[in-house]
Amino acid sequence: MELQQKVMNAFVGKVVRKDLAFLVKGGLPVPTYVLEYLLGQYCASDDEEVVNEGLEKVKQVIKNNYVHRAEAESVKGIIRENGKHRIIDKVTVVLNEKNDEYNATFANLGLSGVPIGTEYVRKNPKLLSGNGVWCIVTIGYIPGEDVKVRWEIQKLKPIQISNIDLDEYIEQRKNFTTEEWLDFMMHTVGLNPEHMNRREKLITLARLLPHVENNFNFMELGPKGTGKSHVFQELSPYGVLVSGGDVTSARLFVKMSGNKEILGLVGYWDVVAWDEFEQQKGRSVDAVLIDTMQNYLANKSFNRGRATHEASASMVFVGNTKHTVPYMLKNSHLFESIPTSFIKGAFLDRIHLYNPGWEIKMLKKDSFSKGYGLITDYIAAVLHAMRNDDRTSILKEYAKFDGTLSERDHLAIRKTFSGMMKLLYPDGKMTDEEAYELIDFAAECRKRVKDQLYVIDETFKAEPAVFKYINLKTGVEIKVDTLERISNAHLFTTNISENPEEGELNDGDTQAMNQGMPQADNDDGKRPRIPILQEKNLSFRMGQTGVNYKKLFATYLAEAKEITVEDPYIRAPWQIKNFMEFVTMLIETRPVDDLKLHLFTNEEEEKIPDLIDKLDDIKDDLAGYGIEFDYKLRDFHDRCIKTDTGWTITLGRGLDIFEKYSPYSIEALRQDKRKCKEFMVTYMKTKNV
Template sequence: MISDLFAKIRRAFGDYAVDKRLLQEAEISKLPGFVAEYLMTEFSMNYPSDWLERLRDFVKRHYFEASEKEYVKHMLVERRKIAIIDELRIWVDLEAGEHRGIIPTIGEVDVRVPADLARKYQMAMITGMWGLIELEYSPDTAKRGPNGELLENPVVVVGFKPFQAPTSDPEILRDARQYFTLDEWLDVLLNTVGYNHSAYQTVEKKLAVLSRLLPIVEENTHLAEFGPKATGKTFIFRNVSRYTRIIVGGMISPAALFYNLRTGIPGEVAVRDAVVFDEISKVRFPNPDEIVAKLKDFMESGQYERGKQRVTSGCSIVMLGNVEVEEREGAYVPVEDFTYILPKPMRDSALIDRIHGVIPGWVLPKIRQARYHLSQGFGIALDYFSEAMHTMRKESLVGEMSKHIEVAGNITIRDERAIKKMMSAFIKILFPNLYFDNRELEIVAEFVVEMRQRVRDWLHKLSPGEFPKDTISVTVRS
């Protein structure tokens, strides 16, 4: 029997309500959540009697893991034409005056893309787009040198069907919000991003999970999250938005992160809504001084320079790390200094001060069994929700927050800016219709202040002379 909450979600969102349990199907769960939900909606509308069977078959035939790269290339050579589910990113080769595509599944970064296809799908040149990519192996049409050697990639993108919502209008969220209390809406959002709300029984835990959305919905909102393993630190960033990029440990070059001077391709910070450093302790930089300096400049101003290029971006920076915890008085608390979770080049108080808040990942349960920790009912369709959050980034509510809250204590400009930016982001997702009372605002404001207070406490521990021990407080104006 469907619960009252899930029935209410179906009434309020209609076609934009999705049964999240279907995402746990093995063949579907391999895909990013927003892609899987788009396909679920499309197949259920077109094939109502046997849509799930058809969808499973479609994914089996067209989606491949990175480990299958050579097999996919073999099929391409043998069959000459194949269609794969992947992300297409298009860039422009100015010397040749032609378009090129990046196809992660086959590991190619310069496949040929017809100009008319690039014009039709312009977002593929800005952030990249997920869809069904039709590839043709066509060495006969590739340019060759005087000795017959290939001068360009023999692979051509001959067709593309994007997987994305038909609308990004946040009005659907605004209209539906009036039918839910704050407690209910927290549960709606938890199910939307794939979690079982019953596993997160306190407001603190629910806000901790949902604070992972703040960098996605508010420009230049920089966060860190530290917690035990298996608490789902990357789950939201990987499944909720196609505008994020997760970098898992390893070596990161300035070209990949900021700007490639050789190819002229902007880096991830230039084109993403959020760049997420997962397992931050394992991140390595070939030129640490350059990257950390540019990160500090960007996190402060939203701009950076590389070579002759000056880039302005709304990208948010997120740092995720595992921390040792122990149980005290029935709750888990971190027992490891945050500083040493960061790689050495990033253990800089000036960089840490630019982190707006720390998400308390240690208060969240480990995700062990799907039936306990993953959604068991309905939530908002992720492809729509993702696009709505992307649209909401265009307008900040920092000025609006100045009317409603007053930050007190021995605070800095960075403290106040950080708190108001995080408040702006929370208001967008929790109160998209901008209707809230003082009690509701106080709940959110107190959680946000705690997020910033953790940064201040961290700085004091790192450099007590420069950062005295101070307590931040917030007052909600009537």
Template sequence: MTFPEQGPEQSGPLSVDELRELNAKVSEVFKSLAIDKRRLPTSQLGGRGIPAYVAEWVLEKVVPGHGELTTAEANKVMEWAARVIPGPSEQNIIKHKLAQGQTVKVLTPLQAEVQIKKGKEPERVAQLSLLGISDAYISDGLLDEYPDLLRQGMWGVVELGALQDGAAVLSFQPMQASVNLNLYKEARRKFTLHEWRAILLTTLGFDPSAFTEQQQTWLLARLLPLVQKNMHMMELAPKGTGKSFMYENISPKVRLISGGNISPAVLFVNNANGNWGLLARFKVVVLDEVQTSKFERPEEIVGGLKGYLANGKLTRGGLHETASDCGFVMLANITLDDNQNPVKSSLVEELPKFLRETAFLDRLKALIPGWELPKLSSRLLVGTDSALTVGLKSDFFGDALVALREDLEADAYAARAVRLGGEMPYRRNEAAVRDMAAGLMKIQFPHGEVTPEEFYTHCLKPAIRLRQGVWDELYGLDSEYRQYEATIRPA
């Protein structure tokens, strides 16, 4: 079976019949990189506390195949998980086995660091957070082979053994997806825009037929920090709209912080030992539930963030400095009225006071209007009744999005095409709109083939709306911004 190149665009979202027909096309074009998204919920792997990009890797490793999982396949997966994926209550059992001289294989995130202490030989230690082990021995060979272990860490199957003074990583089988960006772009040419948008949403676990075209755009806008360097934004919505759902399950290069204590050392750098924080080690850092999070030294945090969001430089007290292209995302709940509109005149009123400073808000490029999205429920997710169930494997998709950061074709297009109107457009508005329009082009037109009309409708127009949300807050909170026009518009 072969499929033609991209044909004429449809005028709107796909019908149920068109979505059903699309399943075969996705499987044919992407082959082993496609997966039936119904397989994951029936596997019960979500209950083992692993993200979707890991769980789908497990499914392909243990029970490769198509369609929904059979009972026999589901049982086989759970038996494998019981042996290899440790639960919180199994930490001591694993340590007991190690103490008896046994080797143990576990699926876990593995992160390493090199500790240099005065007068001592450098130590290479591995951290296995699911096992409560923070000082396992790891060889130079593994660190040379998998340098990401020293960055944000990697998921994989770790074989552990015991040394006289602790545990040792004997071998490591990483969860890896090879990304060929040219093949990804070539595959995009086989689909119309509306087919492609439906595939992306299905890949994220959503049923595309459950959302309007505008709502689909806001869901896809959540991907902007993955495809664009230093894309900083916030999403405000009521509880239960799934703001963190995508970030939890998209890529190991995305770090979601939900609750707990947030300190300058965690975000920027630990001045005591020189270890860089999350913004230096990940591609995207997401703060969830910021309206109730506990911030240690909030003035230092917002001061450091203002500098970082403006120029991509991380520093703390002048002791250490580095550059980073990590995106920063804030997620917060807001109160809505009976008509599902925000109650407060200022959308940021429910944020902690130090995060309402206009000099900080101005550095955020986008505000996703999450209140326009429905509350997350089973009818919005891919399920047995969904028409389109085949999407891309999450680990491959996440890596493809991050790889698009280095593809500057869309950035060059946006630099030529985006100009804002008015006598004196605000510089940060124009830069933010240009960056977001380029990002939306990478998401929807990764092959670079877009007409001026398509770019305006699907890239520039939503980018302006996303920046307008930030601009409205600045305009209402600080008279300094009222020297510019209230409405952002293209030239």
């Protein structure tokens, strides 16, 4: 069954086509969850006619009830003439101590000091947070003389689902494979999973961790336009997005009003996200705010006024990077763009997860979902309900981390694992492989923080943490490193990868043995070092860069007079291009006169004539370089490269190791700039050759 049909069947009345909100929204400054609340009432169907009718109804509701600031006076006139009118507006409530009553302010309508019933405030305390709550409100008008306040709130309903059946949500997980569920989550946050690899999906999913984990400290820095702040601004009525430059200690934690302490944002919201968390000229950060923040991030509490307060709000910091990752790794550190006042070990050590925003592609028109996902208000309520489901202890069933890790390291990894498990496996059912995928991701995201702390604060070098663990299911020791360090190992004087079998290509792997070819003079006058070829296994991470055919194969093929490539998938245009890049690598790294090159591949029967024509063209072309090329078509699965010198290079994915890239990009010309798929390479030598 197609994923979209599964979604419709499993969550009847709780899904919406994700592109509809964009069709309705236009230029309105209305959060997506407000629009999807309405779309869920009128457009929860796969019947195009029903959807179109529902869209018209939603447009009418927006037209008739949403208050545009420019039309506020007209709306007031409608209320007066009709006696009452239903509106959609953001409402903020304050306590009027003088009159001993609560007063509401309407952001777009421009009304303030409107009395609101205590029962509304008790049911919806976020109205008091100072940031406002979107509501559907019926406002009445009181005519006559000697009326103190002419406006009255007759009915108020916050735009959010009042209750959900969490057990029903968890039960539906069994109807989806992990890949389907992950794609479903991507549709739910409004993105098209077809344009993302699995790692990019996990990074995107990690943005939901602050919503599903209490007191989760999250940071994501990356280029502009990658959707970093989207889920914090549009997804949930339980979260609030504030401008990083406008945050004060009073607004965030506690404001003193006379002898009264008024709780700040952390007391009302599940998530407080700082947007544009980056250095800005002319703006300084209050030292009290930083100290209070550090205490809160570490202890879930803060001291302001006369009391100590506790809160469960997760803290999120999102901002733009100013330089590329290679530049930052070589010249500064990955935190360089955040406000200088926060670039200190005591603060950064409290960050549980540093999400690599630079790995997410810039969002374009086709990046957004046109499929069905959960209504954002529904998924927000689900995540809110799951916050108190602590699964951190489950990690100890799978892994035992090295004792050099600090307690903060352990806590960060456990909380990330717990949150990712709730997001991907809410029913708790996952394979060992799936569990270790989450463990590796959690450890990597914490290691990203720790690696930068060594650069920023020398004191952390005194007790370095080794990010490795014992796989308790197999007893094997696993070492963890960040993808950017593996991909940019050439920037460092020593190889910084802690795992020599994880995509690490050293000098012996990358230097071709160009016997018989002209050699460039070395500056030091020394002869080029001839590498010693060894049997080994290499594994490469999804999204890893810095890999090319020369580094993988050149040294092992340098002396061969006969090379056989066995790959059943040299047929599609990009696969044939891969093969030609392989041949080009041979021509550039070694003598090819009289080289015999054999290809074994396969194709669907009806397409064989077309493939033969292409391979014959290649044969004619290579003859001009002295390469004797031939090919055979047969049905097989294993992929490898064999040489007459006795080497067999087993390829998990054959030559098709790169992810899709634009033909109009640097990646099209430079393999080492492309992102890799996850793959393995094994080098084996036949003893009798």
